[in-house]
Amino acid sequence: MFKPSLFLLGSLLWYSVAQAQVFQRELGDFDLKLATTPSRSMAQGLVKPSTTGSFHGGLDLSHDSGFYVGQWSPSMGLSPSSNLEVDSYMGFKQPFDHSLGYEVGMIHYSYPKADTLDSQELFGGLTLLGSRFGAAFSNDPDKQNSTLFADLSGNQPFGIGISLKYTTHQLNTPVSVDDGYVGSFTDWSVKLSRPFMGIDLDLIYSDSSLSGSDCSAYSGHNSQCDGLVTLKAAHSFY
Template sequence: MLKPFLFLLASLLACSVANAQIFQRELGDFDLKLGTSPSRSMAQGLVKPSSTGSFHGGLDLSHDSGFYVGQWSPSVGLSPGNNLEVDSYVGFKQPFDHSLGYEVGMIHYSYPTVETLDSQEFFGGLTLLGSRFGAAFSNDPDKQNSTVFADLSGNQPFGIGVSMKYTTHQLNAPVSVEGGYVGSFTDWSVTLSRPFMGIDLDLIYSDSSLSGSDCSAYSGHNSQCDGLVTLKAQHAFY
């Protein structure tokens, strides 16, 4: 992704995080989105940018053919303890009909202000009768990750949505733990979702193949190595 895009990201700093919004404009056959909220959930929900810094933003340019490019910065690096991260992506998304579609693409993660190696993630997704399925492979500086994802939104008994994610992590160098080494591990999560009085409720269970002292080697997607149950409530004000 070209460096001039970074100047567009910098222009978003004037926007308040509390009043995050997306500016959208049609440019011929192209659709441009610019804002402080992620405008795209790549791989049909498998890869979803998150806002981690006090200042963040990005842009997304898509064509009527289904081709898209964009750049998202979850942290511009102005706050203490946060480094500049720039996620550049390119992909193609196309529906066959109202019940079937697909998406493929790649994301490049870079950290211009620190001595951290860049990483890449290749992804693909399929939509079938309202449900979403995806897979991704990422090459991080310290490990390789293979992920599969399923969001069964097409069939919601009692109005409850179910999504699942399972990832295998292969470490480049085994990590020493008490009683041996850890060279690979897996983690997973299951999310139950249901709207209630304008609030999106998520009940999340996450776990990994590591436990006890082996958790010192954990560096996966979950916030905790051992089993964890989380209740999340979110309400959109605009």
């Protein structure tokens, strides 16, 4: 991929906090976006948890041909409990017609100020009548992950958005638990979303194939190994 442009990303984050708006500009055949929200919804929906720090943002440069590159930082690592993360990506997105399109690409995850090895992700998917269906494969330092994803935005009963994610994790080294070893596991999540009086409400149910003492081997996408119901409320001030 390409090395993180930390200076450019830092400038973007400062701009986003100070100006509190999305900056978009056409540069010939290119479209440049600087924003505090991810520009590539397919990649963001597929690959990583959607948690973000207080200071976050990114840039996205796309060409009329469908090719794009960009960087996204979900966290600047300014608090003791968070680390600086820079996600660099590139891909190609193209519609077949007004109702069907496809997207393929890859993402490189780096943590410049932490002792965490970089990882890579390949992803691809289809957009059908406003809904997205995709798959991704990542090679993390300790395991391989295969993910299926669906965002049913094209059909929202009662204005409620529905998204689902299912991931299989294959550990490089089996983890010892009370009754043997865990070499692989799966996790999944279902999210219901609806805006209400300017507030984005999310109801999330997540779970995994592990339970009890086996949860000591869990290192998946969810914040918890066992079944968990989470209610999130977020309000954008711009």
